[in-house]
Amino acid sequence: xxxxxxxxxxxxxxxxxxxxxxxxxxxxxxxxxxxxxxxxxxxxxxxxxxxxxxxxxxxxxxxxxxxxxxxxxxxxxxxxxxxxxxxxxxxxxxxxxxxxxxxxxxxxxxxxxxxxxxxxxxxxxxxxxxxxxxxxxxxxxxxxxxxxxxxxxxxxxxxxxxxxxxxxxxxxxxxxxxxxxxxxxxxxxxxxxxxxxxxxxxxxxxxxxxxxxxxxxxxxxxxxxxxxxxxxxxxxxxxxxxxxxxxxxxxxxxxxxxxxxxxxxxxxxxxxxxxxxxxxxxxxxxxxxxxxxxxxxxxxxxxxxxxxxxxxxxxxxxxxxxxxxxxxxxxxxxxxxxxxxxxxxxxxxxxxxxxxxxxxxxxxxxxxxxxxxxxxxxxxxxxxxxxxxxxxxxxxxxxxxxxxxxxxxxxxxxxxxxxxxxxxxxxxxxxxxxxxxxxxxxxxxxxxxxxxxxxxxxxxxx
Ligand SMILES: C[S@@+](CC[C@H](N)C(=O)[O-])C[C@H]1O[C@@H](n2cnc3c(N)ncnc32)[C@H](O)[C@@H]1O
Numbered sequence: 001x002x003x004x005x006x007x008x009x010x011x012x013x014x015x016x017x018x019x020x021x022x023x024x025x026x027x028x029x030x031x032x033x034x035x036x037x038x039x040x041x042x043x044x045x046x047x048x049x050x051x052x053x054x055x056x057x058x059x060x061x062x063x064x065x066x067x068x069x070x071x072x073x074x075x076x077x078x079x080x081x082x083x084x085x086x087x088x089x090x091x092x093x094x095x096x097x098x099x100x101x102x103x104x105x106x107x108x109x110x111x112x113x114x115x116x117x118x119x120x121x122x123x124x125x126x127x128x129x130x131x132x133x134x135x136x137x138x139x140x141x142x143x144x145x146x147x148x149x150x151x152x153x154x155x156x157x158x159x160x161x162x163x164x165x166x167x168x169x170x171x172x173x174x175x176x177x178x179x180x181x182x183x184x185x186x187x188x189x190x191x192x193x194x195x196x197x198x199x200x201x202x203x204x205x206x207x208x209x210x211x212x213x214x215x216x217x218x219x220x221x222x223x224x225x226x227x228x229x230x231x232x233x234x235x236x237x238x239x240x241x242x243x244x245x246x247x248x249x250x251x252x253x254x255x256x257x258x259x260x261x262x263x264x265x266x267x268x269x270x271x272x273x274x275x276x277x278x279x280x281x282x283x284x285x286x287x288x289x290x291x292x293x294x295x296x297x298x299x300x301x302x303x304x305x306x307x308x309x310x311x312x313x314x315x316x317x318x319x320x321x322x323x324x325x326x327x328x329x330x331x332x333x334x335x336x337x338x339x340x341x342x343x344x345x346x347x348x349x350x351x352x353x354x355x356x357x358x359x360x361x362x363x364x365x366x367x368x369x370x371x372x373x374x375x376x377x378x379x380x381x382x383x384x385x386x387x388x389x390x391x392x393x394x395x396x397x398x399x400x401x402x403x404x405x406x407x408x409x410x411x412x413x414x415x416x417x418x419x420x421x422x423x424x425x426x427x428x429x430x431x432x433x434x435x436x437x438x439x440x441x442x443x444x445x446x447x448x449x450x451x452x453x454x455x456x457x458x459x460x461x462x
Contacts, residue, residue: 024127028105030056031069032131035101038074038362045074045362050242073108075201075361079175080107083155087146088139099136102128106144111152121145174198179369180354183404192447199446200357200364205236208247209255209285212292214320215246229450230434231260233289250319255285256359258444258451261431262399263289265442266346268430269458272393274343276301279332279386282310284317286348286399291318291325299343302326304336333381340391347386349379351400351407355453358446376406383415387422387461395425396459401452403443408455412441416459425458 024032030052037043049070053063073080084103085092092100106124109115121144128140150158156173163169167185171178174197181197188196208220210233217232223244225235234257237244246252263286270276276294281287281303291301303318303326305311311329318325330336332347352372357364379400386396400407416422427442428434436448441457 022122022126022129024130025123026056027058027062027066027069028123028127029131030058031066031073031105032101032127034066034070035073035105036098038070039101040097042366044360045070046360068113069105069108071203071361072112073104074365076108076112076175077104077362078177078365079156079159079172080104080111082159082172083107083111083147084143086155086158087149088143095139096132096136098132099128099140102132102136102140103143103147106140107147110144110148111155117145117148121148170194170197175201176357176364177367180357180364180367183354186405187403187443188445195447196445202358202446203361204256204358204446204452205238206241206254207234207257207260208237208241208244209234209253209260209289211251211253211288211320213295214292215251219246219252228257228260230431231257231264233264234260250288250316253285253288253317255289256356256452256454258355258401258449258454259285260289261434261442261444261451262286262348262397262454262456263293263346265427265430265456265458266290266344266395266397267293269395269397269425269460270344271395271460272343272391273299274391274394275299275341276344276346277337277342277386277389278303278346278348279382279389280348280350281305281314281327281346282307284310284314286346287314287327288317288321290346291321295321300324300326302328302337302342304328304330304332306331332385333378335385335389337389339388340394342389343391343394344396345386345389345394346397346399347382348397348399349382349407349411351375351379351402352404353401354404355401355444355455359452372404372406376411379407379411380415383411384418387415387419387459390461392462394461396422396461398457398459400455403445403453403455408443408457409441412457421462423460423462425460427456427458430458 034048034052037048038045081092109120125137125141129137160169160172167181168178171181176197184196208225210216220235225237228234241247241254278287282305287303294301303314308329311327314327352367383398424440426440428437444451444454
């Protein structure tokens with residue numbers, strides 16, 4: 001079980017104690033800039049970090065250190081904020097937001113990366129001086145010394161001791177908001193719950209995917225990637241995908257195995273000739289795989305996406321394939337096609353993303369359970385459109401990157417209750433080797449399958 005705490009070496013930019021006027025080091029400045037963009041402007045850390053590392057010219061060990069500083073701080077931010085409030089003896093809302101971000105970075109160095117006290121505190125004080133001002137250095141120094149008075153386990157035990165509800169204490173122990181723990185508890189056996197939550201604290205190894213007809217699994221294996229367990233198109237890659245030329249040229253994609261299995265399952269289930277539709281296709285991971293699989297059978301794929309900037313990303317994902325690329329900007333709830341047009345439709349609907357928490361370190365704290373009600377309305381509308389879009393004999397796949405029952409089985413049950421011409425297909429018939437399929441649908445899990453927690457249900461329309 002991964003937890004913060006592996007000892008890391010701080011970059012050797014300077015080896016000295018606190019000095020008035022000392023300069024902060026480049027990795028911490030970059031990490032601070034990224035964290036400010038994430039917490040101040042709602043930026044995505046992965047995108048912001050990639051730009052900031054490039055702009056700051058950080059590579060190798062410095063890049064790895066900065067990445068861990070940003071991702072670890074984001075992943076455990078909810079826990080760190082509670083620790084900081086206790087250490088500071090005041091609500092964090094009473095502090096300048098930039099100071100809070102400095103303190104969060106210092107806390108992760110002390111509790112998550114176990115950088116020695118003097119190095120973590122002096123470097124963070126230097127950062128505070130340079131980025132916020134001399135006047136806050138005393139406070140940063142004092143709070144971080146209090147934080148360092150206990151290790152992470154001791155802090156978490158102290159916080160959890162005040163929880164009377166077992167699930168609230170589990171949320172504290174596993175660094176999750178309580179509502180997410182409750183959603184997991186609704187769908188998992190009690191003895192798996194802690195392992196499932198702990199898996200979200202384990203950064204995922206990147207998974208590569210070939211582009212059928214352009215590249216093959218062999219092209220991934222020559223890079224040193226390890227074949228995926230169930231997807232014949234994927235391999236896990238311990239390196240940095242963006243440094244691979246074929247990835248930059250879109251001849252190889254980066255895609256979780258769970259997403260590959262969704263596209264594969266639909267392709268295997270298609271029973272009649274005709275074009276295929278990806279209803280919510282941006283940024284285009286599944287669309288690119290489906291495009292390649294459809295093309296091998298002489299069929300075409302239409303990729304629809306509401307957001308123009310995400311539609312442009314689909315174009316980029318399809319770049320290795322010769323035109324035409326049928327990418328359209330369209331609202332999937334207001335079809336731009338006639339009913340019964342397609343032989344296969346994928347509805348990979350917008351969702352809370354609770355199944356991809358290990359890949360998006362900030363998202364568990366940013367997600368608001370209040371969005372669920374609106375999402376469910378949209379998810380049902382999109383599934384209805386998908387069912388209307390297929391011809392008799394056609395197949396629909398409904399997928400979410402969330403295990404929340406409100407977004408998975410409850411959407412499916414509600415929409416199917418309205419229809420008499422729709423049959424559920426067994427996902428196990430098209431993904432026979434994937435374990436843990438009890439009903440008709442499949443729910444993947446990081447702790448069981450090593451994939452994101454994708455949900456997939458398949459339907460045939462008579
Ligand atoms: C879960 S993501 C799809 C991921 C994509 N299938 C892939 O594998 O790369 C859902 C997408 O649906 C888009 N979307 C949201 N509302 C939509 C609508 N009404 N019609 C079509 N697309 C929509 C979002 O912009 C987002 O890109």
